[in-house]
Amino acid sequence: MNIIMLGAQGTGKGTVAGLISEQTGMPQISTGDIFRENISKKTELGIEADKYISKGYLVPDEITIPIVKDRLTWEDAQKGVILDGFPRTIEQAEALDKMLSEKGEKIDLVINLTTPKEEIIDRMLTRRVCTNQECKAIYNIKLHPPKKEGICDKCGSQLKQRKDDSDPDAIERRLEEYEEKTSPLVEYYRQKGVLKTETVSTSINRMGQDVAKEIIEEIKSK
Ligand code: AMP
Secondary structure (H helix, E strand, O other): OOEEEEEOOOOOHHHHHHHHHHHHOOOEEEHHHHHHHHHHOOOHHHHHHHHHHOOOOOOOHHHHHHHHHHHOOOHHHOOOOEEEOOOOOHHHHHHHHHHHHHOOOOOOEEEEEEOOHHHHHHHHHHEEEEOOOOOOOEEEOOOEOOOOOOEOOOOOOEEEOOHHHOOHHHHHHHHHHHHHHHOHHHHHHHHOOOEEEEEOEHHHOEOHHHHHHHHHHHHHHO
16 A cells, blocks of 8 residues: 655644554655755765755755655565655656556555644744654644653654754745645545545644544554
8 A cells, every 4th residue: 555645844744654654564755854864964965955955945856756766666665655745746746656557556545634824834833853863753842742851752862843944934935835836736636536635733623643543543444
């Protein structure tokens, strides 16, 4: 089974993908995490990607698509994956369809998360992530704080704010990039009949954890 997490930044894609991965054993493939790991290791890819990410722009398709193409060849990706943050453009979606069809596979489910814009901005500003690359747990200092301030509950490492979450201009640009380049994917996958849209909002008391729980039950019942 291949799943895509779709939705603007701060809607909870990483949280939902992480929980589904934990419960099903399917690997979570986050292009954002791959870029951040390369940025922290100062690889050539990381240095190039950071030029776009720090300003809130999407990394060009010529860089992003080959990374996913390679990642899908790994052994752990042969029984299905949860793609978190990929595809983000129609060109990426078409490339993904081609990569999967060459393996005789397809996208089975696209979970499209939506959240009101004011809530999204607040969530990005209050998001904290674990600095341990093996853990990468996600917290929110208002909605889901760690037990001890600044420390990850799961592994005890330090938490930090993502660079692109602390810059209001980058946040605004990411939302513009989402509207312009990523939101057309909603229609793309609706037409394929695989889209499941879920609202995540404190106003209806429905968080990523609730969505993940239902989807995990659905996957396990199949
Ligand atoms: P994320 O962790 O998914 O919010 O991604 C962080 C940043 O990495 C995004 O704001 C983009 O700049 C870049 N990025 C992640 N995934 C992609 C993608 N599929 N295509 C282009 N840029 C991406």
